Amino acid sequence: MKNPNIVILGAGYGGIITAVKLQKSLGVNEANVTLVNKHSYHYQTTWLHENAAGTLHHDHTRIPIKDVINTSKINFVQDTVTEIKPSEKRVMLENGDLMYDYLVIGLGYEAATFGIPGLKEHAFTIGSINSARLIRQHIEYNFAKYNNEADKKQERLNIVVGGAGFTGIEFVGELANRVPQLCREYDIPREKVRIINVEAAPSALPGFDPELVEYAMNSLEGRGVEFKIGAMIKEVTENKLVFEKDEQREEIPTNTVVWAAGVRGNSLVEQAGFESNRGRTPVSDDLRPAGHDDVFIVGDCALLINEETERPYPPTAQIAIQMAEQTADNLTKLVKGDKHLEPFTPDLKGTVASLGHKDAIGVVFNDKKLFGWSASAMKKVIDNRYLLKLGGPGLVLKKGKLNFFQ
Ligand code: FAD
Ligand code: NAD
Numbered sequence: 001m002k003n004p005n006i007v008i009l010g011a012g013y014g015g016i017i018t019a020v021k022l023q024k025s026l027g028v029n030e031a032n033v034t035l036v037n038k039h040s041y042h043y044q045t046t047w048l049h050e051n052a053a054g055t056l057h058h059d060h061t062r063i064p065i066k067d068v069i070n071t072s073k074i075n076f077v078q079d080t081v082t083e084i085k086p087s088e089k090r091v092m093l094e095n096g097d098l099m100y101d102y103l104v105i106g107l108g109y110e111a112a113t114f115g116i117p118g119l120k121e122h123a124f125t126i127g128s129i130n131s132a133r134l135i136r137q138h139i140e141y142n143f144a145k146y147n148n149e150a151d152k153k154q155e156r157l158n159i160v161v162g163g164a165g166f167t168g169i170e171f172v173g174e175l176a177n178r179v180p181q182l183c184r185e186y187d188i189p190r191e192k193v194r195i196i197n198v199e200a201a202p203s204a205l206p207g208f209d210p211e212l213v214e215y216a217m218n219s220l221e222g223r224g225v226e227f228k229i230g231a232m233i234k235e236v237t238e239n240k241l242v243f244e245k246d247e248q249r250e251e252i253p254t255n256t257v258v259w260a261a262g263v264r265g266n267s268l269v270e271q272a273g274f275e276s277n278r279g280r281t282p283v284s285d286d287l288r289p290a291g292h293d294d295v296f297i298v299g300d301c302a303l304l305i306n307e308e309t310e311r312p313y314p315p316t317a318q319i320a321i322q323m324a325e326q327t328a329d330n331l332t333k334l335v336k337g338d339k340h341l342e343p344f345t346p347d348l349k350g351t352v353a354s355l356g357h358k359d360a361i362g363v364v365f366n367d368k369k370l371f372g373w374s375a376s377a378m379k380k381v382i383d384n385r386y387l388l389k390l391g392g393p394g395l396v397l398k399k400g401k402l403n404f405f406q
């Protein structure tokens with residue numbers, strides 16, 4: 001009997017951890033494992049806001065796939081997936097196609113723009129190394145341009161961030177650190193620059209611990225971030241953002257809108273015909289969509305309901321990694337002829353969000369609240385632990401965040 005073909009789409013948290021685990025649990029004489037990814041590198045999505053603000057170089061965030069994948073065991077294909085055809089067990093790539101016996105989909109998230117006029121055309125999103133690098137360069141360009149124009153344009157110095165979820169809050173925290181450096185570099189008085197965070201809900205970080213939300217807002221406001229809370233973004237143009245608050249429309253002149261107000265699963269998943277809700281496909285507890293026993297979905301493309309809250313688990317790296325580990329174990333069982341798959345049970349360890357270097361907030365170990373340096377150190381521990389899992393101590397030394405006082 002021929003070896004089954006296992007094809008893994010995407011080398012984000014979900015895809016790469018599936019591949020790294022399978023290269024240990026299956027021999028080359030048991031299965032042909034192929035990992036497909038757009039880029040030659042894996043990136044840590046959870047650090048992209050730092051790259052976008054310019055507080056961390058993007059080379060720190062990306063890891064060459066060949067540094068963590070043993071290419072004598074896993075076939076790595078650098079290509080872009082264009083279509084998934086479940087009925088043919090085939091995946092179309094820009095430069096060819098692949099047949100599978102088992103498919104793992106880990107294609108991650110896209111920005112959800114909710115049809116808001118002008119967003120797609122004029123707003124930036126933090127979605128990849130390329131998009132983060134573009135934001136950093138765009139902000140720098142506007143700072144550089146400011147003093148080169150006779151009519152100094154305030155919109156060059158107004159940076160607006162849509163959404164005060166974790167992404168928006170983490171990003172403005174980095175901007176608050178970066179802007180003073182940019183002001184020195186480009187001879188611009190700090191008070192001329194505005195960092196404005198616009199959030200539709202009645203509070204920043206809706207649903208998160210109120211004491212920690214207050215701590216975060218005080219810390220960020222203390223470093224010059226302005227919040228517009230209860231303010232719904234309605235439109236973005238080339239040089240302004242329009243929002244509605246208390247039934248009044250207001251405008252902020254700006255050339256820089258970064259949309260961090262929601263994510264959805266990769267569109268390729270719904271285009272493949274899987275049932276989906278904002279691009280996330282409902283999966284059973286073994287992470288397979290109904291009627292597709294040969295397909296596993298991990299990470300942000302999967303929609304799994306938390307039985308306790310009756311709500312979907314949030315799309316997080318923490319869950320993507322755990323889903324990948326479970327999927328690799330279950331695939332190993334299937335290849336070895338055991339059809340009894342283990343259910344996925346998330347082990348939620350908490351949430352820690354950075355507010356810029358040295359500051360953070362978090363809830364860990366069953367409701368223990370952390371803030372300030374201890375939360376920031378915890379965030380680095382979490383990040384380093386992931387690198388250890390992915391590539392061992394060598395990778396932690398190379399890419400880890402080892403300075404706990406910065
Ligand atoms: P991703 O990590 O998005 O990876 C998808 C991969 O698929 C990418 O490598 C991409 O290049 C590749 N890909 C996409 N399309 C194609 C294609 N057509 N062809 C080939 N390859 C393709 N979660 C936490 O738990 N903790 C945090 O601290 C945290 N911080 C975050 C900070 C930011 C700024 C953001 C934006 C998110 C953060 N999250 C955090 C959420 C977390 O990053 C996501 O839940 C996680 O990245 C999802 O992992 P994934 O494997 O599903 O997809
Ligand atoms: P999110 O959906 O969690 O937050 C989006 C925010 O934008 C919400 O507060 C929402 O009210 C607001 N919003 C939506 N439409 C708006 C509009 N028109 N105008 C103004 N505000 C609007 O999205 P996210 O922050 O990108 O997070 C995505 C996922 O990634 C979540 O699961 C999150 O937990 C995870 N994440 C985790 C961390 C961490 O653990 N440190 C960091 C970043 C992201």
